[in-house]
Amino acid sequence: MNAITIALSKGRIFEETLPLLAAAGVVPSENPEQSRKLIIGTNRPDVRVVIVRASDVPTYVQYGAADLGIAGKDVLLEHGGTGLYQPLDLKIAKCRLCVAAPVGFDYAAAVRRGARLRIATKYIQTAREHFAAKGVHVDLIKLYGSMELAPLAGLADAIVDLVSSGGTLKANNLVEVEEIMQISSRLVVNQASLKIKHDLLQPVIDSFAGAVQ
Ligand code: ATP
Ligand code: MG
Secondary structure, eight states: OOOEEEEEOTTHHHHHHHHHHHHTTOOBSSOTTTOOOSEEEBSSTTEEEEEOOGGGHHHHHHTTSSSEEEEEHHHHHHHOOTTEEEEEEOOOSOEEEEEEEETTOOHHHHHHTTOOEEEEESOHHHHHHHHHHHTOOEEEEEOSSOTTHHHHTTSOSEEEEEESSSHHHHHTTEEEEEEEEEEOEEEEEEHHHHHHTHHHHHHHHHHHHHHHO
């Protein structure tokens, strides 16, 4: 048990995690964008990286298949965080979770008159809590991707989705009508691993913490 496994997703999280790993003296031996390997070694014989879907990171860490992982707050809220220690906001992969609607749809007026809104999203839990707290009646429709299409195709009045530049919304004639929360990625740690592999994990967590500043 003197090795650690880190769960990461491909793309922006992997890229933005590289400097943090470097601060902990860890350099992955391959780039998952190029390689099809799902288990990637590093310069350290006692550290390996597993490449999983972003929304699967908390699950790998929860069950101890990975000791550490990096996941967006969006993903962690939907997962619930059971069994996960969340010591650090890494301040990477920053974006915001928003309500967006077609240009011309008066969202504020619909809310004021108590209309029942159809909302398409991948973030059912977070959306449910948001609209419940505001007292807005919604029918939530679960989607797995391309949320922007839903209002255009007549599936929903509005969507709840992540936005960074707003370019995708704009390209699809949508506008942000409400910000739900700011999102960044967090370090998650398996609680049992933290006890059993403390000597190996704590220095990595400390290096990440130092690199975030
Ligand atoms: P897939 O694209 O395979 O369906 P995904 O959408 O969950 O998976 P990514 O798009 O790589 O995966 O997003 C991973 C995480 O990065 C998200 O959970 C979120 O925290 C963050 N993220 C998503 N979109 C943006 C964005 N536009 N800008 C910054 N961070 C983002
Ligand atoms: Mg994506």
